[in-house]
Amino acid sequence: MNEKMVRLGQNRSEIRELFEYGKLLQEKGMDVCDLTLGNPTAKTPDWVTEVLSNGLKSKDVHAYTSAQGSFKARTVIANSLSKNGVDFSADSIVLTCGAAASLCGVFKTLVNSENDEIIALSPYFPEYKVFVEGCGARFKTVGFLGDGFTPDISALDKAITKNTRAIIINSPNNPSGKVYSKEEILDIANLLTQKSIEFNNPIYLVSDEPYREIVFDNTLLPFIPKLYKNTIICYSYSKSLSLAGERIGYIAIPTQIDEINDLYAGFLGSLRSYGYVCAPSLFQYMIENFREEYADFSLYENNTALLLEGLDKLGFVCNQPKGAFYLLVKAPNGNSKEFATRAKELGLLIVPADSFGASGWLRIATCVTKQTAENALILFEKLSRK
Ligand code: PLP
Numbered sequence: 001m002n003e004k005m006v007r008l009g010q011n012r013s014e015i016r017e018l019f020e021y022g023k024l025l026q027e028k029g030m031d032v033c034d035l036t037l038g039n040p041t042a043k044t045p046d047w048v049t050e051v052l053s054n055g056l057k058s059k060d061v062h063a064y065t066s067a068q069g070s071f072k073a074r075t076v077i078a079n080s081l082s083k084n085g086v087d088f089s090a091d092s093i094v095l096t097c098g099a100a101a102s103l104c105g106v107f108k109t110l111v112n113s114e115n116d117e118i119i120a121l122s123p124y125f126p127e128y129k130v131f132v133e134g135c136g137a138r139f140k141t142v143g144f145l146g147d148g149f150t151p152d153i154s155a156l157d158k159a160i161t162k163n164t165r166a167i168i169i170n171s172p173n174n175p176s177g178k179v180y181s182k183e184e185i186l187d188i189a190n191l192l193t194q195k196s197i198e199f200n201n202p203i204y205l206v207s208d209e210p211y212r213e214i215v216f217d218n219t220l221l222p223f224i225p226k227l228y229k230n231t232i233i234c235y236s237y238s239k240s241l242s243l244a245g246e247r248i249g250y251i252a253i254p255t256q257i258d259e260i261n262d263l264y265a266g267f268l269g270s271l272r273s274y275g276y277v278c279a280p281s282l283f284q285y286m287i288e289n290f291r292e293e294y295a296d297f298s299l300y301e302n303n304t305a306l307l308l309e310g311l312d313k314l315g316f317v318c319n320q321p322k323g324a325f326y327l328l329v330k331a332p333n334g335n336s337k338e339f340a341t342r343a344k345e346l347g348l349l350i351v352p353a354d355s356f357g358a359s360g361w362l363r364i365a366t367c368v369t370k371q372t373a374e375n376a377l378i379l380f381e382k383l384s385r386k
Contacts, residue, residue, distance in 0.1 A: 008134075013126060018340075018349045025347070033375045034349045035364045038174060038325065040242040042295035042367070048241055048286060055285040065278045067268050069095025069250070073287035077250055080292070081233075084223040087255045094267045095279035095287070097247040099210045099236035103168075104131050104274060106206055106232050106251060109266030110165040111137040118206075119159055120168040121151050121188075122357030123176050123328075125208070128168055135270075137165070141357050147319060149178045149358075153187045160195045166204040166232075167192065171221065172211040175356045175363040176328055177304070177321020179215060182222040189228035202230050202258040210236040210249070211324035213294045216301050219322040225254045232263070237283070239325070239367075242295045248283035300325040303366040303373040310377040314384045325367035328353055332384075334360045339383075348379040 012020065015036050022034040055061045068074065074090035081088040096102045107118060117138045120128045124141065132139040142156045156167070167188065171180040192203045207224045212235065215221050225231040236249035251267050253260060278284075304321055311318050317330040329350075331339040336352035340362060343350055353361040366373065 008130065014355055015126075015351050018344070018351060021344075022349045030347070032347045032349060033372055033379055035366075035368060035372070035376055036349045036351055038239070038365055038367060039244055040239050040295065040325070040367045041369055042242050042297060042299050044242045045291075045293050045295055047291045047293055048243070051286050051289045052282060054289075055282050058285070061282050061285050063281060065095075065281055065284055067272060067278055069093070069279050070284045070288060073284045074250075076287055076290050077252065080290075081252055084226060086223065086225045088252055089255055092253045092255050092257075092260065092264065094251045094264070094271070095284055096249050096251060096271065097276055097279055098238055098249040099208060099234050100127065100131070101247070101271065101274070101276060102234035102236070102249050102251045103128070103206070103208060104134065105267045105270040105276075106234060107132055107137065107166070108135040108270035108273070109263060110204060111135050113163075114138070115163045116165050117161065117163045118166050118168065119156070119164060120357070121156070121170075123149060123173065123178075123353065123361075124168065124357050125170060125174050126355045138163075143357070149173070149176050149319070151180070151184055151188060153191060156188065157191055157195075160191070160203065162199045162201070164195070164199075164203055166206045168206045168208060169224070170208040170211075171224075172214055172321075172323025174211065174324055175326045175351075175353050175358060175361075176319055177324045177326055178319075179219050179221055179322040182220070182227065185222050185224060185227050192228060192230070196230070205231045206234060207231050208234045210234075210239050213240045214297050214300065214325060215323040216304070217322065221323070229254065229256050230258055232257075240294045243283070246280065246283055248279055248286075250279075297325075299370070300366050303368065303370060306370070306373050307364065307366060307377065311380060314377075314380055316380065316384070319361075321366075325365060327364050327366060328358060328361040329364060331360055331362055336360055336362050343379065343383060346379050346382055348376060348383070 018036045074093040078088040118132045233252040238244040351363045
C-alpha cells in the first residue's frame with residue numbers, strides 16, 4: 001500500500017475539514033456561517049445553461065473526444081488568448097478537468113527526478129504542495145514583503161537552484177486577492193531569464209489563473225506570457241462561470257515557448273498516466289459555443305466592500321483584495337489557529353492562512369451570499385468583544 005496516499009486521503013486539508021464540519025452542523029439543523037471553501041455562489045450565466053441544454057440534444061455529446069480536446073474548442077481558446085498580443089494555436093492548448101488537473105499535468109511533465117524543485121510564491125493555494133509532491137518533486141516556497149504581499153525577489157534569487165523547474169504564480173491570488181503588477185512580474189521574469197541562462201535550462205513560470213476575470217476597481221491584470229515567453233497557463237472555468245463541480249479547464253502555452261513539442265506531448269502523456277482520458281465532452285461543447293460573458297462578480301466585490309468596512313469598524317486589520325473572492329484578516333493576537341477555533345465555537349467558519357504561507361492571517365471566502373457576509377460581521381462583532 002502507498003502509505004503517502006493513505007495519509008493524504010485520511011488527512012483532509014484544513015479548508016475541507018472545516019467545510020465538512022459545517023455541512024455536518026447544517027445537516028443537524030444548526031446555524032453556521034461558512035466562509036471556508038471557494039465555491040462560487042454567483043449564478044452560472046444563462047447562455048451556459050442554454051448551450052448545455054442544446055448540447056444534451058446532440059447525439060455525440062457524451063462520446064470520448066481526442067485526448068487534447070476538440071479542435072473546435074481549442075481553436076476558440078487559442079483565438080481568444082491570441083488577442084492579448086502573443087500567439088497561441090489549437091495545438092498549444094490541452095483541455096483538462098479543471099485547473100487542479102492542469103497543474104498536475106504540468107508538474108508531472110516538468111519533473112524528472114526527486115531532486116527537482118517547484119517553487120510557489122507566497123501566499124499560495126496549499127494544494128500546490130500536494131500536487132508537486134504527488135509527482136515526486138520538492139515543493140519550496142518563497143515569502144513576501146509587507147502587507148501588500150510583494151514578492152521577495154532576493155529570496156527568490158537565493159531559492160532558485162539548478163534543480164528548479166518552475167515557479168508558480170497565482171494572480172488574482174488565493175488567499176490574498178492580490179493582483180501582481182506588471183513591474184512585479186517583470187522582476188520575476190528578468191530573474192528567471194537570467195537563471196535559465198545561468199543553469200542552461202528553461203525555468204518555466206506556471207501561471208495558475210482560475211480567477212483571471214475576477215478583478216475589482218478596473219485593476220489592470222498583466223498578461224503574463226507577454227512578459228515572459230516561457231509561461232504555462234493553467235486555467236479553469238470553475239470560478240468564472242460558477243462551474244466548480246463540473247471540472248473543465250485547460251493548459252495553454254504560447255507558440256514561442258521553449259521545447260514546445262516535448263512540453264505538449266508531456267502534458268498529454270502526464271494526463272494520460274493520471275487516467276484523465278479527456279475533458280468532459282458536454283463542457284467542451286460549451287467552449288465550442290463560447291460567449292465571452294461571465295458570471296456576475298459584483299456580488300463578490302460588494303461582499304468584499306461590506307466585510308472590509310465592517311471589519312475595519314470593529315478594529316480588525318485586513319488586506320485590500322483587488323480580485324478573486326477572498327480576503328485576509330490579521331488574527332488580533334497573531335495566533336490564527338486560536339482565533340479560528342474561537343470563531344468556530346460561535347459557528348463562524350474561517351480558515352487560518354498559515355498553510356497558505358501567510359501565518360498570523362485568516363482567510364475569508366467572500367463568494368458567499370450577502371446574507372452570509374452580514375451574518376459573519378455579527379459574529380465578528382461578538383468575537384471582538386470576547
Ligand atoms: N488554483 C487555485 C489558486 C485555486 O484557488 C483553485 C481552487 O480553489 C484551483 C487552482 C483548482 O481549481 P479547479 O476547480 O479548476 O480545479
